[in-house]
Amino acid sequence: MENSNDNICLPLPVTISNWFTTYKQREDYLVNFLKNILPSSDVKDIDEELRKLFPLTKRKGKVTNKPEKSSLMAMRKCIRLYLNQTKTYIQYKQMVPLNSLWLGYMHHMLGIKNFTSLPMNFTHSHWESINHRLIKADFHGAIITIVKSKCPSTIGIEGIIIQDTKNTFKVLGKDNVIRVIPKASCIFRIHLEHNVYFDVFGKELCIRPTERSVKKFKNFQIPDL
Numbered sequence: 001m002e003n004s005n006d007n008i009c010l011p012l013p014v015t016i017s018n019w020f021t022t023y024k025q026r027e028d029y030l031v032n033f034l035k036n037i038l039p040s041s042d043v044k045d046i047d048e049e050l051r052k053l054f055p056l057t058k059r060k061g062k063v064t065n066k067p068e069k070s071s072l073m074a075m076r077k078c079i080r081l082y083l084n085q086t087k088t089y090i091q092y093k094q095m096v097p098l099n100s101l102w103l104g105y106m107h108h109m110l111g112i113k114n115f116t117s118l119p120m121n122f123t124h125s126h127w128e129s130i131n132h133r134l135i136k137a138d139f140h141g142a143i144i145t146i147v148k149s150k151c152p153s154t155i156g157i158e159g160i161i162i163q164d165t166k167n168t169f170k171v172l173g174k175d176n177v178i179r180v181i182p183k184a185s186c187i188f189r190i191h192l193e194h195n196v197y198f199d200v201f202g203k204e205l206c207i208r209p210t211e212r213s214v215k216k217f218k219n220f221q222i223p224d225l
Helices: 002-006 023-037 046-050 071-085 092-110 127-135
Strands: 143-149 158-164 168-172 178-182 186-191 197-201
Touching: 023 046, 092 127, 092 158, 127 197
Parallel strands: none
Antiparallel strands: 143 158, 143 186, 158 168, 168 178, 186 197
């Protein structure tokens, strides 16, 4: 018994260790076996294929936190509820903060710090990408002016967009009057900062804002206004 305890850390006899194989020996045996049975065209991929891992457990998807609603979205919802539930008028000065939020949203959406850096003609390399972003934007809070219309009485109307539907803009003027303007018959001037603005055909905006943000627009269109 004592002899067996004293010899517990000694190497195994050769007669026993010969029965065991190492991982390297098993791998070499497998590689040689595959080289012998596989076509020559597949032999070069053996080492790469053996290095691949095949997880047998179910992979859990990454848990992502839902983005918080922006201040612009929250204020837009409040305005919509207010318009639906009350008959009292909204004052223009109450909507000025909404325009400030919208300008911040446009800075972020366009990826610029100053609107004066926007391309001014179609020869600019970023002309198309900027135009696609502009037309997909949410216009709640934007200050607009109607510069052309099939209805002459609407030309020159200016105000803040407080509601954007599929076919109309609800515009709050400085006189605190809410006007419903049909999109299809007008050309709108969207005012940014530092006297920067862009004109857009209302026909291109005859889509709900949520659908417009994901719609693919054609590069070349001929307006009929």
